[in-house]
Amino acid sequence: xxxxxxxxxxxxxxxxxxxxxxxxxxxxxxxxxxxxxxxxxxxxxxxxxxxxxxxxxxxxxxxxxxxxxxxxxxxxxxxxxxxxxxxxxxxxxxxxxxxxxxxxxxxxxxxxxxxxxxxxxxxxxxxxxxxxxxxxxxxxxxxxxxxxxxxxxxxxxxxxxxxxxxxxxxxxxxxxxxxxxxxxxxxxxxxxxxxxxxxxxxxxxxxxxxxxxxxxxxxxxxxxxxxxxxxxxxxxxxxxxxxxxxxxxxxxxxxxxxxxxxxxxxxxxxxxxxxxxxxxxxxxxxxxxxxxxxxxxxxxxxxxxxxxxxxxxxxxxxxxxxxxxxxxxxxxxxxxxxxxxxxxxxxxxxxxxxxxx
Numbered sequence: 001x002x003x004x005x006x007x008x009x010x011x012x013x014x015x016x017x018x019x020x021x022x023x024x025x026x027x028x029x030x031x032x033x034x035x036x037x038x039x040x041x042x043x044x045x046x047x048x049x050x051x052x053x054x055x056x057x058x059x060x061x062x063x064x065x066x067x068x069x070x071x072x073x074x075x076x077x078x079x080x081x082x083x084x085x086x087x088x089x090x091x092x093x094x095x096x097x098x099x100x101x102x103x104x105x106x107x108x109x110x111x112x113x114x115x116x117x118x119x120x121x122x123x124x125x126x127x128x129x130x131x132x133x134x135x136x137x138x139x140x141x142x143x144x145x146x147x148x149x150x151x152x153x154x155x156x157x158x159x160x161x162x163x164x165x166x167x168x169x170x171x172x173x174x175x176x177x178x179x180x181x182x183x184x185x186x187x188x189x190x191x192x193x194x195x196x197x198x199x200x201x202x203x204x205x206x207x208x209x210x211x212x213x214x215x216x217x218x219x220x221x222x223x224x225x226x227x228x229x230x231x232x233x234x235x236x237x238x239x240x241x242x243x244x245x246x247x248x249x250x251x252x253x254x255x256x257x258x259x260x261x262x263x264x265x266x267x268x269x270x271x272x273x274x275x276x277x278x279x280x281x282x283x284x285x286x287x288x289x290x291x292x293x294x295x296x297x298x299x300x301x302x303x304x305x306x307x308x309x310x311x312x313x314x315x316x317x318x319x320x321x322x323x324x325x326x327x328x329x330x331x332x333x334x335x336x337x338x339x340x341x342x343x344x345x346x347x348x349x350x351x352x353x354x355x356x357x
Contacts, residue, residue, distance in 0.1 A: 050101035069256030085154030104158030125305035135199030151200035165316035307352035
């Protein structure tokens, strides 16, 4: 079933073309400037940014801590909100209390489906890799999971769907053969230590914490389930209504996003330290060096949303019973990001047929 008719898709594309055609010149001129954008039409007084206290959200953790966004936003106030999982950020965006958010493939597609392609737009990638299924001793193959309790960060989130689809493809019924329990990551860690759950499909650093701090072992490295071992764990989504009203502010956020990723790649040791400090402030404890090193090695920051992996996620969601056939054309609009990248001499990214780039 297609979510949008051909006429509706044409109208959505026409409106976005008008919006971005008027702003691409501004993007190219100001892309590499260290100074803030001028306060004028298209600039918001405030922008509300959501992300998670996970290593897979290294881009916003660094970008906020080091002022990469603030430098480009200028006099626009940056307000941040931390979520346990992407579905919570989607609800905040739908309620009008959030403008932009870093989240995984699952919540992004869910938001697109629920709004029939009208409410949200994906505008950049952030992180690839960094999710695994960790389990207790005695579990070595899928059939050992029968009768167990396995956690995921949130119902319908990227790891939740990955877990359910993986179980189904191994002829195990979620919530019947294996009890899937959407649980905040920190709670999952405590419950596993107490022996009250048997494992979890978790993002970093929680996967490495379960491994090195709680005695779990890896049953599934999610990279083994994707072509080339590449899958998206975080990307940048914006409220389409905010984008239409304040395209210059969204441009400033993207410029800070690109700056943060550049700095992370150029300064990996300092980036790890910065992220660890921010996680400590948000969760109340620093990661041990061995945990941080392992978790950091599982991820890679990127501006590319790896749009092709969305199709893989949609297949997982269909297998898990969350979606039927979905037309995702129009989910991405990478033109603002590519204007920035090209102005700075960086290669453009592609939308894999799911939107203009």
